[in-house]
Structures are given as structure tokens and as C-alpha cells.
Amino acid sequence: MSQWIDALTACRVLLGDPTKEELQSISYDSRKAKAGDLFLCLKGTKLDSHDKIPELIASGVRIFVVEKELEELHLADAERDKLCIVKVENGREALAELSAFYFHYPSREMLMIGITGTKGKTTTASMVRSILEEGGYRTGLIGTTGIDYAGIHEESRNTTPESYTLQETFRKMREKGCTAVVMEASSQGFKMHRTDEILFDYGIFTNIEEDHIGENEHKDFAEYKYYKSCIFKQSKIGLVNRDANFAEEFLENAPCPCYTFALENMADFQAKEIENLRQDDFIGTCFTFLHGEVKERIFNHLPGAYNVYNALAAVSLACLLKIPMEKIKHALSKIKVNGRMEVVLQRDGHTVIVDYAHNAMGMKNLLQTLRSYNPGRLIVVFGCGGNRSKDRRYGMGEVAGEMADFSILTADNSRYEKTEDIIADIESTLSKKSSAYIAIPDRREAIAYALAHAKRGDLIAVIGKGHEEYNEVNGQLTHFVDREVILEEADKLAEKK
CATH class of the missing domain: 3.40.1390.10 (MurE/MurF, N-terminal domain)
Structure with a gap:
């Protein structure tokens, strides 16, 4: 070399x-x-x-x-x-250029799918991967939940890893027989040139809202929006949610040809007749998929209109790749995404779910979805990350005050801030909307409190961490998995009865 x-x-x-x-x-x-x-x-x-x-x-x-x-x-x-x-x-x-050269440009040897957006990247990526696998592609996955290919799982601290790690991973995927890669392309990934030297065959845009703006992220929304739009500069074909904010602007300025999908606006691919479904071990949705002469009823194992958007993006892509509809439907009917609207417990008439919602937009979408299933009470356990924009705390506090029947404020990766100070920021807006809340800084104790006070028909949402397996305080990571803690505390309660 x-x-x-x-x-x-x-x-x-x-x-x-x-x-x-x-x-x-x-x-x-x-x-x-x-x-x-x-x-x-x-x-x-x-x-x-x-x-x-x-x-x-x-x-x-x-x-x-x-x-x-x-x-x-x-x-x-x-x-x-x-x-x-x-x-x-x-x-x-230069790092991206040299890394791609060193590993012999592995992304050129596989079908490359990039997904960007404020919300929906992880779920859409999981859906796309499931459909591609069903359609005969051996598929690698890179994103918030880590790196997965050929039965191998590797942790990743960044949604979009550093360019050297990406190129090395692509080469390892190809050597293990992968023919396709689905990856989340974050705005930080574009800003930090991690995705340079990658040309996506298809670039999917899910949505955009104000988020990731602050000292350690983007300086303002204009910068954030610009880096989200970069996916179209690095894609052969774009796939755009036409119902999303700024969709028309992105479509007008995209240098690549684009297809569209939507629930409300006219688009190349549409979802209509959306229906909520609830069974013993899951809550989900059903919708009618429309594209030209195609009209298919599709079951989605994940609930909520925003998951219909995610599924619609995945189905639209699959149609462009000419994957048979029966394979698409079969893949979606069985999919579960770790830490994304995940039903962890159904006991004594109440349901507990875990979700990664960690800003006002995600929280609002989640609570709206759960409310549509008519719970007795909607209880939310949440905190907010330290050393991030305080606007996120104020926004989540306001949403909780407006939409939850009861809120339990707790820790969530406080980093180098005091958990009590973060909770106080959340309270400053929540308390103006509702008095139905309690602050319990210890996250395990907060979850235990929610379970102990649950009644038949209640729906408890433990949010913010989702798939994460740690809690970060003062630079130290300690093992903490919401799913595990919920089951452990539920078993303790059962033993007392």
C-alpha cells in the first residue's frame, strides 16, 4: 500500500x-x-x-x-x-479517505442502506434488516444498539462509529458473507466526516425536530438540519417521509432522485386504514399499504402511528428492491426491537414497557400511542441526560405534565451533573401542568415504586434508556438494564404477596 x-x-x-x-x-x-x-x-x-x-x-x-x-x-x-x-x-x-483505502473500499461490494432522522432510525433500520434477511440478503446492522452481523454483536458508543471503525466493520461484514448493510447515519456522523467515502444505494429520511442542539452537539437547528440533509448528497436514491417537517425543502434541494412515503400527504407509497391491535403479549398496528396498483393489509408488531411511518419506510424500500410482498409481511409480523416500545411485563392486570424516548418529541409520540390503547392510568418513569441541552428537560417535563396521569422523576445518565439538579429542571415545567408526580433519584427505587403502586389496567412506561445496559455518572459506567430491573423488582413484589 x-x-x-x-x-x-x-x-x-x-x-x-x-x-x-x-x-x-x-x-x-x-x-x-x-x-x-x-x-x-x-x-x-x-x-x-x-x-x-x-x-x-x-x-x-x-x-x-x-x-x-x-x-x-x-x-x-x-x-x-x-x-x-x-x-x-x-x-x-483524511481519516475517512485513508480508512476506506486501507480496507479496499468494502462498502462498494455491498448494498448500502443509510437511515437518518431525529426519530425512527433504530426501529426503521431493524425493520429493513429483517425484511432484507427474509428477502435473501445477508445483512449487517450498524446503529444505536451496536453492530450486528453473522451472529456477531459488538458494542458501539456512537450511533455512527468513527470512519476507521466503519470501514473495518464493512470489511469484516463482507468477509463473513454479508451482501447488504443497514446503518443509522446520524447528523453527528455527517458532521464529523464518519460517513465520508460511503455512497448509499438508498438514503432514508424519517423526520426532523429540534434536538441534539447544544455545546457538545450542534450549535443551532440550521446546522442540525444541514447535516441531516447530507444523506441525499451521499445517496444514489432518496426515500423521504413527505409528512415530515421540511420534507418539501429536502426534496427540492436533494441532488439525487427521491421517492416519497406518507400517511397524510400524497406520496409514492402510502399507509391508510391504520388500526390498533392488542393481544396478551404485545400491542401493535395494522395498516393498508398502497403503491400504484398494490394494495396490501400489513400487520406491524410495534404500536403507534410513528411505527407505521417506520414500517412504511421499510416496506417502501423493500418494494424498490422488488422483495416479494409475502416476505415483507412475514418479516414485519415477527419483528421486535430491543428497547423500542418493548413489552417487558404483563402481570396483575398492568403492563410495563421500555422505550428509548429521551426528548420531548419522542416522549409525546410514545405517550400519545399508549393513551390510544385506553389504559386505566398512564404512568411514566423518566429522567434526562446530564451535560446536554436543558431545553430537553423542560420539554420532557411539559409533555409529562400534559399527557401522563402520574410521573416518577429519576436518574438517566446524569454524567457530570447532579441528578437532583436535573430533576429540578424537569420539575420547573412539569409542576406548571400537573401535581401528580414524585421525585425518586435512584432509578431502581423509582421502578420499584411504579410497580408497587400499579393498579389493574395501568400502563407503565419506563423511558430514556431503552436498549442501554449502563448508567453513566461522573465518567463511570455501571451495569443497569431497565428490562432486568423491572423483572427483578416485580419478582420481589410477587414474593411478598
Whole structure:
């Protein structure tokens, strides 16, 4: 791999001759770098790996891709003759370019499906994967719940992993026989160039609302919207929810041809005659799918209008791929998504579900859906993440006050803030709408309280964590799974009876 320099679209050689340097491996984490690596220096919000160059040289690293000029690197004269240093304008762009080159552009060998949107990415991705598998594609999945392919599961801290991890994962998927990849493409993924060097065969847009705006995310909604729209620049064909905010703007500006789906507006693919269904071990929906001469009644194992949107996106894509309708219907009829409207417990006449809803939009959609099943009382257990925009707390407090019969405020990844302070922010809006709430900072105790006070016909929603298996406090992750805690506390209650 001596011609790695050609993979960089814009660069300038500061030292050495890159054409004489073999690319053995790539590193961008100074803690993991080793002799023989090409090390790519990145300037982060907290750390600048350019500062690590002296110790990396001491450990045997000789090839560097940097964002700074030579005089800014403060190299000893004796070291310069041994080094190869190339300057780029954007290190993250370069990382994506080099990673794709290093792994021989694996995404070009598979059907690539990208999904973006404020809500619905994870569920839609799971539905698409299920349908593709039913249709004969061996499919890898990358997203919020981790990385899955060929019976292998890997955790991922980011919805869209770093570009090197993505390209490495694509290569591993291909080597295991995958013929398709379904991945969630987050706005942060586009902003941080993680998805560079990927051309999606189909890019799906689910919806957009104000979210992920703050110091550690996007500076404002305009930036957030721009990076959501980037999926169309990286897709051969777009698939757009025409009922979503800004859908017409996205359609008008998309550089690729687009199909549309909708429940309300005219679209290429439509869902009508939506019906709620409830049985002993699940709640779901049924709808009529319309496309040209096609009219099919489809059962969806997940409840709510927003899950009809998710299912409609998946079915629309499957039709474009010419997957037989019977296979589509069979895949949707059996799907369950971990931590997404997941029925965890039905006991003593009440039902407990777990969901990932962690902002006002998600919470409103969830509670509207659950209310449509006419519960005795609708009880919600929730908190809000620390070191994120306070608007999220105010919004969730307002929604809970308006839509829940009783709210239990608790911890949810407080990070470096005090749980009590986060709860106080939620209370500031909730208390203006309702007095039916209690604050229990310990999440296990909050869940136990909800179960102990549940009555026949009640529906309890434990939200915010969904599939997550940890609670984050002061930089430390401790094992915590809502599903497990619900079942454990329910068993304790049963033993007391």
C-alpha cells in the first residue's frame, strides 16, 4: 500500500517522501499507536493529538498526517530526516479517505442502506434488516444498539462509529458473507466526516425536530438540519417521509432522485386504514399499504402511528428492491426491537414497557400511542441526560405534565451533573401542568415504586434508556438494564404477596 498518498484528495507533503512509505496500519489514538503505524493527528474539543507526536516518535511511529504547519509541531532537527509528515486541511476527512483505502473500499461490494432522522432510525433500520434477511440478503446492522452481523454483536458508543471503525466493520461484514448493510447515519456522523467515502444505494429520511442542539452537539437547528440533509448528497436514491417537517425543502434541494412515503400527504407509497391491535403479549398496528396498483393489509408488531411511518419506510424500500410482498409481511409480523416500545411485563392486570424516548418529541409520540390503547392510568418513569441541552428537560417535563396521569422523576445518565439538579429542571415545567408526580433519584427505587403502586389496567412506561445496559455518572459506567430491573423488582413484589 505504498500509494496511500493518492487516497487523500487535498494534502501537502511537509517532510519525507510518502511514495516510499508503506502503509502497514492506521492509528488515530495515541494510546494504541505502535511502531510502523501511520498516525493521524486530530484536534478535538478537549485533546489535541498533535501534542503526542514527540512520544509517538519515541515509540517508533514515523509517518504522520497532521492539520498543523511544520513549525507548529516543534520537532527536533535530528528527528526530521527520519519522518514522513503530510498536512491536510481536515484530519477527519483524511481519516475517512485513508480508512476506506486501507480496507479496499468494502462498502462498494455491498448494498448500502443509510437511515437518518431525529426519530425512527433504530426501529426503521431493524425493520429493513429483517425484511432484507427474509428477502435473501445477508445483512449487517450498524446503529444505536451496536453492530450486528453473522451472529456477531459488538458494542458501539456512537450511533455512527468513527470512519476507521466503519470501514473495518464493512470489511469484516463482507468477509463473513454479508451482501447488504443497514446503518443509522446520524447528523453527528455527517458532521464529523464518519460517513465520508460511503455512497448509499438508498438514503432514508424519517423526520426532523429540534434536538441534539447544544455545546457538545450542534450549535443551532440550521446546522442540525444541514447535516441531516447530507444523506441525499451521499445517496444514489432518496426515500423521504413527505409528512415530515421540511420534507418539501429536502426534496427540492436533494441532488439525487427521491421517492416519497406518507400517511397524510400524497406520496409514492402510502399507509391508510391504520388500526390498533392488542393481544396478551404485545400491542401493535395494522395498516393498508398502497403503491400504484398494490394494495396490501400489513400487520406491524410495534404500536403507534410513528411505527407505521417506520414500517412504511421499510416496506417502501423493500418494494424498490422488488422483495416479494409475502416476505415483507412475514418479516414485519415477527419483528421486535430491543428497547423500542418493548413489552417487558404483563402481570396483575398492568403492563410495563421500555422505550428509548429521551426528548420531548419522542416522549409525546410514545405517550400519545399508549393513551390510544385506553389504559386505566398512564404512568411514566423518566429522567434526562446530564451535560446536554436543558431545553430537553423542560420539554420532557411539559409533555409529562400534559399527557401522563402520574410521573416518577429519576436518574438517566446524569454524567457530570447532579441528578437532583436535573430533576429540578424537569420539575420547573412539569409542576406548571400537573401535581401528580414524585421525585425518586435512584432509578431502581423509582421502578420499584411504579410497580408497587400499579393498579389493574395501568400502563407503565419506563423511558430514556431503552436498549442501554449502563448508567453513566461522573465518567463511570455501571451495569443497569431497565428490562432486568423491572423483572427483578416485580419478582420481589410477587414474593411478598
